[in-house]
Amino acid sequence: MKKFLNQLGPGVLVSAAFIGPGTVTVCTLAGVHFQYGLLWALVLSIVSCIVLQEMSARLGLISQKGLSECIREEIKNPIFRIFSLVLIFSAIVLGNAAYEAGNITGAVLGVEAFFGPGNFITGNLQINLWSFLIGGAAFIMLAIGNYKALERIFIALVILMSLSFLITAVITKPEIIGILKGFIPSANSAEILTVIALIGTTVVPYNLFLHASLVSEKWQNATDLPVARKELIVSIILGGLVSMAVVICGASSRLTEISSAADMAAGLEPLFGKSATFFMAMGLLAAGITSSVTAPLAAAYVVKGCLGWKGGMKSFRFKLVWAIVLLMGIFFSSLGLKPIQIIQFAQIANGILLPVIAFFLFWIVNQKSVLGDYSNTKKQNIIALLVLAIAFFLGVKSIYAVISNF
Template sequence: MTWRKYIGPGPLVAAAFIGPGTVTVCTLAGVTFGYELLWALALSIVATVVLQEMAARIGLLTQKGLAAVISEYLQKGIARYFSIALVLMAIVIGNAAYEAGNISGGALGAELFFHLPNLNIGQFKISLMNFLIGSIALLLLLTGNFKTITNYLTVLVILMSLAFLITAILLNPNLYELLSGFVPRVSSANILNIIALIGTTVVPYNLFLHSTLVGKKWNKPTDIKYIRFDTVVSVVVGGLVSMAIVVTASSGKILSIESAADLAVGLETLLGSYAKYFMAFGLFSAGVTSAITAPLAGAMVICGCFGWSTEIQSAAMRLSILIILGLGLVFSSLGIKPIELISWAQISNGILLPLLSAYILWLVNKKSVMKDHVNTLSMNILGGVIWLITLTLGVWSIYKVIFMG
């Protein structure tokens, strides 16, 4: 059917950035600043559409993932090895930390429905719920294929989106106050939250994931129109879900919060017990979907950098998936609060993003890579503005953390 041509890896991109990290960061933004930072999410949606489209276009025209293209087109020398090391460090280590947050976040949502005991082994506290979430993700990755995983995640993302959007609508937010949140406000008090919101939406590993997967769905330059439709719809829907979480958190009137699970419980006083289960299901779904995409993307980066097969059934992909998912399970068993793992991973992404987006802007303007589909002047201007914004925010965050504590 013709409409199937328009559905590609977009739902996986949405599933990847609407994880427990997004839920937690958006919850904290809503609780702390109300609607004040909705403009940052709007900016993030535009930036994500632009960068994901460019990464996907590179993947379509080269039929390779971004990691493989960077490795191929960078000349040998310090720049090449530094770049590959940066990509591997940012994606592999970052994705392991993300995976810990994804597993822990999904477990927080599930535990509002039923509880599983913990196992104490020496200084480690093994959460059986974490183990269950990780096992579900591993089972789907090792026994499925891209089509099966995409179909599963598409359904789960739709259900998750409805859970968050319905909860926000039921709270009946004030329209004037809502619109006022789209007026940009930047201060020393909210800068790290702005960076976290951008980092949780414009996810570096999504750029690698998207560029690799488009080649498995489309293979002709004329398919660019399908890529753009798939990208815009998926990212916009994901952005609306993030905004719904901010609205929900702002309306929750909760003074102290450790995670989005606290918000789910707090909503009971406003909307009754069913609201808790809407939020809990949303958080659980966010955890499971991102627990699948994070190791998948990380494995694609590893295999792309070394020129190995990115087919999900290949030995290299399976081993890479096991390493990242295994590290995530270990990190989630160290007693670190999920909110700490997630928040610092988001800030780290906000800092790494300008470096990775610079590579994309460079590649998408190379005739040898893109042929007749290099960036237009308007796309370059928009991409350059987005790069400068992310660079400015990244430098500001480093200054704040190092010099202002």
């Protein structure tokens, strides 16, 4: 067990990255509105995530390069290369800067469940002090600039988050028969949008970039690939179980009028006591903190690869990128502002980016010149093509959803 714990790292960070406040909210609403009926969709999302992240991890380990760096080097057509890099930069860097406010706000909701609002009013301006506290904690973790230290912190946070949500699910005394029935696929027109949302919050474009870079930081030898795969599968399944636990909490809460996980945390107390609210809030806090760190970190890795920068996490330019993303998140979160236009642009860019990056990843892991004997097998390609179809569908739906709201 001690040996396996020492092998944990990149997969845990990826798992922590997709279990953010947005995922917790989507899973909460799925449970409240559809009970246990969409648990099967999370199984599909876990499988899809494992397939894509395995290809990303294999690319990072064998090539010892990040995904954005491989894109810059492997796409030979200069026009297509520039277009691809601009699209990636826009979706990941600007998108993560916009979403960072939501990550920090999610962690703030967890803090407020324990200590109440932290608003400070000066003149006509209202500032949330908890946003600065959460942002400061994320800044310190990133400023350490040591991958191994960050790895240990995240393992602790993911364990805390996992236990919090799983204990909350147990406290709500769910219906076992209902849970088992929830793994039987079925979706009507009312449920399909939530199914897409559940898969979309797990299969995240920026995690493909983050994972390849993190794997190359931790392992340098091809013989470590079996360990990297095992660590990835365990971490993603654990993340999926956490998402399922949140769905179960929502289904068991018997609440009807909620808009976020924070509402559910407050609503659980009259039904199941303060302990349920405590663990739910603790999980939300941990989810917000982990996402507040991974989003700026992924943005920094993307810029590093796109621009061909050298140096690791301790380089000034690398730190400057994540600092800008983090500070923007703190700013928007503390003022309660929502950068709607940036988020809408980021959603469209991400909608285009997910299938594009998934297809590029599929293409590059089939290149013998890049991965040699570690390129995709026929069986891997068949499974990957099915996942690519899902990614394409998610991308089209994401773009349509944003455009229809204009």
